Amino acid sequence: MTDNVQHVGLPDERPPANTVGPIAWLRNNLFNSWYNAILTVLVLALLGSAIPPFLDWLLVKAHGFDSTSPACRQDTSGACWGFIGEKLRFILFGQFPWNEQWRPLATIAIFIALLLASCDRRFWKPWFGLVWAAGLVTVGCLMWGGVLGLTPVENTLWGGLPLTIILSVIGLAVAFPAAILLALGRRSNMPAVKVLCVTYIELIRGVPLISLLFMASVMLPLFLPNGVSIDKLLRAQIAFIMFAAAYMAEAIRGGLQAIPKGQYEAADGLGLSYWQKMIKIILPQALAIAIPPLVNTFISFFKDTSLVIIIGLYDLLGTAKAALSDPLWRGFYREAYLFIGVIYWIFCFSMSKYSQKLERDLNRSHRR
Amino acid sequence: MSQAAQQARHIPSGEEIIRCTDVNKWYGEFHVLKNVNLSVQKGERIVVCGPSGSGKSTMIRCLNRLEEHQRGTIVVDGIELTNNLKNIELVRREVGMVFQHFNLFPHLTVLENCTLAPIWVRKKPKAEAEEMAMRYLKRVRIAEQAHKYPGQLSGGQQQRVAIARSLCMSPKVMLFDEPTSALDPEMVKEVLDVMIGLAEDGMTMLCVTHEMGFAKSVADRVIFMDRGEIVEQDTPDSFFTNPKSERTRLFLSQILNH
Ligand SMILES: Nc1ncnc2c1ncn2[C@@H]1O[C@H](COP(=O)(O)OP(=O)(O)OP(=O)(O)O)[C@@H](O)[C@H]1O
Ligand SMILES: [Mg+2]
Numbered sequence: 001m002t003d004n005v006q007h008v009g010l011p012d013e014r015p016p017a018n019t020v021g022p023i024a025w026l027r028n029n030l031f032n033s034w035y036n037a038i039l040t041v042l043v044l045a046l047l048g049s050a051i052p053p054f055l056d057w058l059l060v061k062a063h064g065f066d067s068t069s070p071a072c073r074q075d076t077s078g079a080c081w082g083f084i085g086e087k088l089r090f091i092l093f094g095q096f097p098w099n100e101q102w103r104p105l106a107t108i109a110i111f112i113a114l115l116l117a118s119c120d121r122r123f124w125k126p127w128f129g130l131v132w133a134a135g136l137v138t139v140g141c142l143m144w145g146g147v148l149g150l151t152p153v154e155n156t157l158w159g160g161l162p163l164t165i166i167l168s169v170i171g172l173a174v175a176f177p178a179a180i181l182l183a184l185g186r187r188s189n190m191p192a193v194k195v196l197c198v199t200y201i202e203l204i205r206g207v208p209l210i211s212l213l214f215m216a217s218v219m220l221p222l223f224l225p226n227g228v229s230i231d232k233l234l235r236a237q238i239a240f241i242m243f244a245a246a247y248m249a250e251a252i253r254g255g256l257q258a259i260p261k262g263q264y265e266a267a268d269g270l271g272l273s274y275w276q277k278m279i280k281i282i283l284p285q286a287l288a289i290a291i292p293p294l295v296n297t298f299i300s301f302f303k304d305t306s307l308v309i310i311i312g313l314y315d316l317l318g319t320a321k322a323a324l325s326d327p328l329w330r331g332f333y334r335e336a337y338l339f340i341g342v343i344y345w346i347f348c349f350s351m352s353k354y355s356q357k358l359e360r361d362l363n364r365s366h367r368r
Numbered sequence: 369m370s371q372a373a374q375q376a377r378h379i380p381s382g383e384e385i386i387r388c389t390d391v392n393k394w395y396g397e398f399h400v401l402k403n404v405n406l407s408v409q410k411g412e413r414i415v416v417c418g419p420s421g422s423g424k425s426t427m428i429r430c431l432n433r434l435e436e437h438q439r440g441t442i443v444v445d446g447i448e449l450t451n452n453l454k455n456i457e458l459v460r461r462e463v464g465m466v467f468q469h470f471n472l473f474p475h476l477t478v479l480e481n482c483t484l485a486p487i488w489v490r491k492k493p494k495a496e497a498e499e500m501a502m503r504y505l506k507r508v509r510i511a512e513q514a515h516k517y518p519g520q521l522s523g524g525q526q527q528r529v530a531i532a533r534s535l536c537m538s539p540k541v542m543l544f545d546e547p548t549s550a551l552d553p554e555m556v557k558e559v560l561d562v563m564i565g566l567a568e569d570g571m572t573m574l575c576v577t578h579e580m581g582f583a584k585s586v587a588d589r590v591i592f593m594d595r596g597e598i599v600e601q602d603t604p605d606s607f608f609t610n611p612k613s614e615r616t617r618l619f620l621s622q623i624l625n626h
Contacts, residue, residue, distance in 0.1 A: 269434065
């Protein structure tokens with residue numbers, strides 16, 4: 001018998017050649033059935049016919065950033081980046097006085113720095129709220145002026161990217177805590193609180209954002225006593241906050257519902273108060289679960305700020321449109337929309353990427 | 369019965385810590401608890417048993433107001449449980465609870481699970497809370513896992529952490545609701561050993577369990593519940609050898625002969 005034979009492990013072998021490597025990958029992913037093969041060929045043909053002409057227009061035949069309008073109009077086979085070169089500062093900063101445009105630029109830089117820093121979980125401490133407050137005060141001084149020798153600038157002249165960022169970042173920052181309260185209220189066992197929160201959420205969600213903006217700009221002044229007027233920008237900001245809060249509340253409620261009853265009972269059993277239980281136990285878990293729908297709201301909300309154009313505010317989309325109305329540059333809308341499209345995309349894509357990373361980090365060790 | 373367990377018996381001091389008088393509870397139309405009368409003395413170890421759905425969980429969950437009773441009075445550590453939130457929080461501080469499914473907080477480490485309530489409810493300084501948590505984690509023999517997350521531990525380890533988490537509040541009473549019934553058989557013993565250790569140290573315990581060995585060796589009193597009533601309560605010796613009611617006899621024959 002083989003009792004005393006020492007067992008020698010079998011040597012590792014390489015997998016069969018037809019299961020690894022690029023050829024196998026192609027076969028498994030693109031040609032694994034006859035209809036997938038047809039689809040692959042069709043898609044390749046489509047891409048082949050669309051991409052080269054687009055690149056041609058975008059780069060090869062394009063006019064550079066210093067090109068002039070007449071030159072572009074003569075040869076229309078390529079993009080006219082001269083339009084962007086000429087109108088860049090107007091699109092980014094709107095009607096902010098030309099010589100003061102470093103101020104909105106600094107504003108953008110401050111916001112981006114704050115947002116990037118906030119991505120790092122080491123900064124998720126109460127003191128970081130003070131950093132944000134300081135940042136917002138600085139931004140306020142920069143944009144309004146009137147202090148430290150800065151010329152005052154009416155907020156009717158604000159526009160472009162800073163306006164988009166201010167509306168969305170401040171909007172989200174205020175709407176987020178409000179949304180948490182609404183979501184908790186909706187699940188409260190106090191009937192009055194519950195009814196109030198449900199009514200609010202359902203009312204706001206049942207109305208398009210456009211009509212909310214119109215109401216804020218047209219109807220709100222009717223309800224205010226004579227002589228009291230709220231600034232147009234502030235009205236739009238309030239409308240956004242109300243809107244975003246209702247949507248985010250529903251995303252957060254979804255997270256709250258996913259927390260097992262045992263977590264509430266364990267927290268109760270230890271004698272934690274309602275707020276301790278929520279802040280220490282329930283919300284950290286619920287918000288982690290709610291990240292995907294929350295980011296969804298963030299992204300659509302960021303893009304929805306472009307709706308302020310209908311009440312006469314010029315955000316990034318608005319300034320691009322206004323730039324196109326210059327008779328000299330009329331008609332270069334492809335370049336304009338592509339350019340701001342890329343700016344929107346960079347912001348939204350970063351949000352999406354960061355949320356994926358955050359989700360991974362939060363889930364890494366905790367999940368059962 | 370072991371010599372040690374024999375000697376550990378009868379620390380009960382005669383001082384009453386829980387008193388339930390004519391407690392009744394309904395879920396909608398369904399009468400779950402019927403005239404429950406119960407008195408627990410400091411240092412007593414009580415095992416509650418009975419068929420499934422008889423109201424065992426409901427009864428012990430009423431003792432820290434995880435469930436609300438509708439009639440009768442429950443007084444714990446001299447405080448009556450009513451709708452008064454302040455009183456409920458005061459009682460919950462003194463009453464530890466261990467659940468069938470552990471209910472650890474998955475987003476906190478083992479150590480953070482144990483220090484959370486002492487820091488926020490008892491307002492202990494962090495260092496002191498951590499020192500105490502490590503002491504209890506050592507006691508349930510899991511100190512080396514203090515910096516792991518609950519999801520990285522086995523069921524038996526999680527349940528021992530849950531016990532340590534309750535002990536960190538220095539409770540006067542510990543409630544256990546089937547602490548071993550969600551565990552794989554090989555992990556039951558490690559949890560029971562911890563509970564026996566607690567019993568020997570004189571902790572007042574109410575324990576819903578089907579572990580009759582635990583009841584025989586540790587309990588001062590066994591309570592048998594059926595259909596919302598306390599049918600019988602007696603010392604384990606006479607409960608197991610000489611049950612008085614027919615229902616108890618039927619129940620015992622079912623759980624002991626399989
Ligand atoms: N939230 C609830 N709503 C309605 N009925 C409930 C609720 N919780 C429990 N019950 C019912 O009350 C009865 C007693 O439940 P309880 O959980 O106290 O039983 P138990 O003795 O602990 O049983 P088990 O051994 O299965 O845990 C059961 O019939 C159960 O169906
Ligand atoms: Mg039960």
